[in-house]
Amino acid sequence: MKALVLTAPEGPQSAAITNVDLPQPAAGEVRVALKAAALNHRELWVSIGQYPGMQLPSTLGADGAGVVDAVGDGVDAAMVGQEVVLYPAANWGDNPDYPAPEFGCLGMPYPGTLAEYICVPASAVAGKPSGLSFEEAAAVPLAGLTAWRCLTVKANVKAGDKVLITGIGGGVAVAALAFAVAMGAEVYVTSGSQEKIDQAMAMGAKGGVLYSEEKWGKPLGKLSRGIDVVIDGAPAVSFSQYSRVLNMGARVVIYGPTGGPKFEVIAPELFFRHASIYGSAMGTEEDFRNMMAFVDKQNLKPVIDKTFSLDQAVEALLYLKNEHGMGKVVVTI
Secondary structure: OEEEEEOOOOOHHHEEEEEOOOOOOOOOEEEEEEEEEEOOHHHHHHHOOOOOOOOOOEEOOOEEEEEEEEEOOOOOHHHOOOEEEEOOEEOOOOOOOOOOOOOEEEOEEEOOOOEOEEEEEHHHEEEOOOOOOHHHHHOOHHHHHHHHHHHHHHOOOOOOOEEEEOOEOEHHHHHHHHHHHHOOOEEEEEEOOHHHHHHHHHOOOOEEEEOOOOOOHHHHHHHHOOEEEEEEOOHHHHHHHHHHHEEEEEEEEEOOOOOOOOOOOOHHHHHOOOOEEEEOOOOOHHHHHHHHHHHHHHOOOOOEEEEEEHHHHHHHHHHHHHOOOOOEEEEEO
């Protein structure tokens, strides 16, 4: 079968479409004939070796959707033919609060979705929402799951909450916007592009501010009259601005280090407001199933920026690196 295989951590150009052995499902597994996969910036980080315990060669890709075409021992044969979306990781473990040491994503250290077939545990697939194409379904898992857990498990967002999402345009941020609006929250965004703010408002955001402006926290405060929840992938460049407009009991959820790994906290801005800071990444299989059920019930559709074929997968990675706009980059298989 064809797969996009990374052979050296020297950038996207060191990956290539390669013929590899067709995987066979072990006991408890299903094999999925993939119809579409989606890219994340994670693939770019992996391609330059920015991942602990690199194991090469490796098939890239964490997001995928397709059709079950074979099952292993102990799996109901009725699953063959089902249209499914893949949980983008494996081995979370038994504690729902945090993952086990063996936890990891598809595409590194586990085999990835930029391939014609993949084998995964039968518990690690969810039915594809009927209202989504395979391309749309493949655009949901990794970014969507991260956004979902930030909003639900960590921040416990409720209708009427004022939610700030930093850096709109990235996959997690766009997913968080769609989910939060569907939950009835009042959403505000930041971006370096007025065009992206306008796009976010077309998706239901109440407003946004340009983070290129000095002291953008002040216009954010006037616009929102206080923030209850922050979903932030860039605290090094954002926290000092929005921390001054947090409401009492605010919840800040950090899911990434864009802009740098460190940020300064002014203690009184937190303890006088009884605010909390949480870290979050990915989520459990149960979180994944709950998210997919929500997507189905709310008839949500992810934003897709551009689509490529599997033979164009390296080109797709370079597009993600150099030209990516708002929404997901998808590879059809």
